Amino acid sequence: EIVLTQSPGTLSLSPGExxxxxxxxxxxxxxxYLAWYQQKPGQAPRLLIYGASSRATGIPDRFxxxxxxxxxxxxxxxLGPEDFAVxxxxxxxxxxxxxxxxTKLEIK
Amino acid sequence: xxxxxQSGAEVKxxxxxxxxxxxxxxxxxxxxxxxWVRQAxxxxxxxxxxxxxxxxxxxxxxxxxxxxxxxxxxSISTAYxxxxxxxxxxxxxxxxxxxxxxxxLDYWGQxxxxxxxS
Numbered sequence: 001e002i003v004l005t006q007s008p009g010t011l012s013l014s015p016g017e018x019x020x021x022x023x024x025x026x027x028x029x030x031x032x033y034l035a036w037y038q039q040k041p042g043q044a045p046r047l048l049i050y051g052a053s054s055r056a057t058g059i060p061d062r063f064x065x066x067x068x069x070x071x072x073x074x075x076x077x078x079l080g081p082e083d084f085a086v087x088x089x090x091x092x093x094x095x096x097x098x099x100x101x102x103t104k105l106e107i108k
Numbered sequence: 109x110x111x112x113x114q115s116g117a118e119v120k121x122x123x124x125x126x127x128x129x130x131x132x133x134x135x136x137x138x139x140x141x142x143x144w145v146r147q148a149x150x151x152x153x154x155x156x157x158x159x160x161x162x163x164x165x166x167x168x169x170x171x172x173x174x175x176x177x178x179x180x181x182x183s184i185s186t187a188y189x190x191x192x193x194x195x196x197x198x199x200x201x202x203x204x205x206x207x208x209x210x211x212x213l214d215y216w217g218q219x220x221x222x223x224x225x226s
Contacts, residue, residue: 033212035211035212035213037153037213039153044203044205044216044217044218044219045145045153045203045205045213045216046216047211047212047213047214047215050208050210050211050212050214051210051211054211056211056214057214088152088153090153090212090213092207092212092213095167096155096169096170097143097155097169097212098155099152099153099154099155100152101152102152102153
């Protein structure tokens with residue numbers, strides 16, 4: 001099983017700032033089958049990024065993903081008030097599918 | 109538009125079973141796997157497994173093998189997930205999600221809260 005470790009656990013930033021979230025995997029993720037999800041309280045997760053760097057339908061271009069192998073990053077270039085949420089990475093290249101433990105992005 | 113609509117909240121006694129449904133619309137049901145993911149209160153996301161609506165084939169996470177069953181009814185574009193022998197540890201929101209080979213879980217149901225309490 002591939003273990004995903006996200007850092008930091010909590011990130012405190014102000015609107016307008018840049019956010020950088022990290023996801024490290026215990027083994028190389030095949031074909032960059034790495035996704036990022038956003039989850040707000042009381043809502044289902046929403047797909048942001050798939051294939052490590054491709055934005056899902058309707059996702060603003062301030063969200064970007066990068067990385068390969070075992071190190072991946074989600075960057076939010078300029079935080080809007082609606083971006084404060086919990087973010088999860090997920091690998092789907094090998095079974096079982098696994099998620100990171102999440103990074104909470106909170107307003108400073 | 110793609111939609112996954114799940115059944116409503118359930119309250120169950122320990123030892124009982126629960127069956128959650130997930131009705132798909134807006135796309136060809138047999139063309140995409142349905143995954144199930146659960147989230148205990150205040151916790152992260154835990155993948156449970158998937159079902160291939162076309163063949164009925166399943167793949168369960170090891171933690172759920174033997175007490176979770178995923179099925180489907182293609183005539184009504186609905187997937188089901190049954191959990192047997194419920195304990196308080198199974199109290200969680202259960203989500204279904206459409207699985208795309210390239211895009212992973214691109215559409216999600218609204219979630220079903222299952223509460224296990226005596």
